Amino acid sequence: MEWETPEQRAIRRKHRMRLAVVGPIAVLAVGIAVVAYMRDPENTNSPAPQVSPAFVGEWRGVADNGRDTFDIVLRITGDTADRTVTNKASGARCEYAERVSAATETELTLTARSSTGMGCDTDPRTTAQLHTDGGLAYRTGPAGSTVTGTLRKG
Numbered sequence: 077m078e079w080e081t082p083e084q085r086a087i088r089r090k091h092r093m094r095l096a097v098v099g100p101i102a103v104l105a106v107g108i109a110v111v112a113y114m115r116d117p118e119n120t121n122s123p124a125p126q127v128s129p130a131f132v133g134e135w136r137g138v139a140d141n142g143r144d145t146f147d148i149v150l151r152i153t154g155d156t157a158d159r160t161v162t163n164k165a166s167g168a169r170c171e172y173a174e175r176v177s178a179a180t181e182t183e184l185t186l187t188a189r190s191s192t193g194m195g196c197d198t199d200p201r202t203t204a205q206l207h208t209d210g211g212l213a214y215r216t217g218p219a220g221s222t223v224t225g226t227l228r229k230g
């Protein structure tokens with residue numbers, strides 16, 4: 077077994093000190109990047125997709141996730157939308173500001189930019205699909221607690 081010289085011990089201490097400083101900074105930087113991506117996973121600088129005029133307006137209806145029922149109000153103004161979700165049993169209300177992240181003639185994908193309210197769903201994506209009867213199929217939330225329903229214009 078070899079013994080360390082005082083210089084070798086000093087070098088080892090210096091390396092440990094660097095690791096003690098750099099390690100937490102690296103972990104913090106990765107954490108900040110993950111949170112930033114989760115809040116806005118899409119590039120908000122890209123131009124908004126063209127939204128069919130059939131989507132523009134206020135849509136209302138009821139949706140559920142198998143446990144709870146919600147009153148939904150979805151206002152689509154072109155490349156942005158506002159959504160209000162109210163739990164019918166508890167009265168808890170969540171409001172979302174959204175932008176259109178994808179669009180076809182019959183389907184929109186909305187990405188939430190912000191939300192207000194306690195206990196609001198943090199999944200940023202909502203899908204709205206036009207039906208031939210004039211209704212709008214509404215779907216949001218992560219697997220296992222997906223909220224679905226049909227909204228009507230007016």
